[in-house]
Amino acid sequence: MNFKSLPQLLDYFKEEQTAIEYYEKIRWGGNPTCPHCGKEKPYKTNRGWRCSDSSCDKKFTVKVGTIFQSSKIPFRTWFAAIWLATNHKKGISSVQLSIDLGITQKTAWFVLHRIREMLKEKAPAMLGENNMVEADETYIGGRETNKHFRHRRSRENKLLRNDGKPYKEKKIVLGLIERSGKVVLRHVPNATKENMVSFIEQHVPEGARLNTDEFKGYSGLGKWYNHETINHSLSVYVDGEVHTNTIENFWSVLKRGLYGIYHQVSDKHLERYLDEFAARFNERASTPREKFNKFLRESESYLSYDELTA
Structure with missing residues (x-):
């Protein structure tokens, strides 16, 4: 799983189940947790997971509560989009991403904005403690x-x-x-x-x-x-x-x-683009695989299309 290039990543995630299990390990680290109530140790179902707490008892998948929620796009395509968006020094346009991945420009635009939601700083970064x-x-x-x-x-x-x-x-x-x-x-x-x-x-x-x-x-x-x-x-x-x-x-x-x-x-979305450029710059010393896994760990942030275009 030491991906050094996009073809290596795509070769590894040929099967959707392989990608799901990989993301479950990244997100939960072997301890699945219900995104609705926070209860640990849900049980496996044919299509995902179900909360073991009788007061909750909700079904869910690893996508719920993340940038992947409600998306019908395969994880393999998502992973390729994240790889491209975080390794191109100046970014990638939705038009180019749609051509590279075989999806519509509208879908590529939404995918990139969800990735930018993932790249946002989760807490204010403090600078200058030991540096100019x-x-x-x-x-x-x-x-x-x-x-x-x-x-x-x-x-x-x-x-x-x-x-x-x-x-x-x-x-x-x-x-x-x-x-x-x-x-x-x-x-x-x-x-x-x-x-x-x-x-x-x-x-x-x-x-x-x-x-x-x-x-x-x-x-x-x-x-x-x-x-x-x-x-x-x-x-x-x-x-x-x-x-x-x-x-x-x-x-x-x-x-x-x-x-x-x-x-x-636009003024409305400029802050999201700034998050993208800052995140890429701040991880410039990391290997592509290190960046990929780090950003996946920070993907618990849902953004709906209605919210994005409101």
Whole structure:
């Protein structure tokens, strides 16, 4: 079961029962548990499991309460989708996934969003306990010079286009990254000091070493952190150990993926795409099989199509 490539994974999971038993071992570790009441030691039935508690007595399969719930897609196809989505550095589009797996584009889109639900951080990650942290913000959206005239921001900075429709501003993403460590991302409506400071306080312990650029939203952080800035407006990008090059490098990967693979991401779903890129980056040192098993262990998160498209 030491899968090193997608063909090896597909060869191993030729039978659906093999995949079911593999996932049962990953999820339950030999101790099946009822997802409805939490009672252990259910008993096997012809089509799955049944709770041994008479007050519950519900039937279930290993899919219930996970990203696989209510899905008619075989585990073999699901596993291939997870492998592709988590090993392609810049992601994979729903159109390409539908071609690779022989499913419809609509199904592939839903599968990828359920995978992103699995990749979400289950608890706030803390950075900087033993490592330098870099904080920065970036803007997702096309350049003004590349837009049709009626879609550009006016010189008076009005939020209306020439045809009277609202001007759509770029999406703002905040990022924190440890050098040789993890990254944490958040989509915020405005690059205000309040949004930036609260984001940093949630993920970086007081007293940690923190590097930012000279943006005024980071002013005052020296009260709680060992905060140093680099002045990009003066074309200074490295001053000894002070720089934000690590997070800048990550932004380039993120934007190449969003622009080159997905082309366009709505405000509604941007946070899900950020979860995907962060999870892939944070597990970059793991082998494909290690990533595959880790993400499967974190798949107890159900997302319905109605909830996704509401």
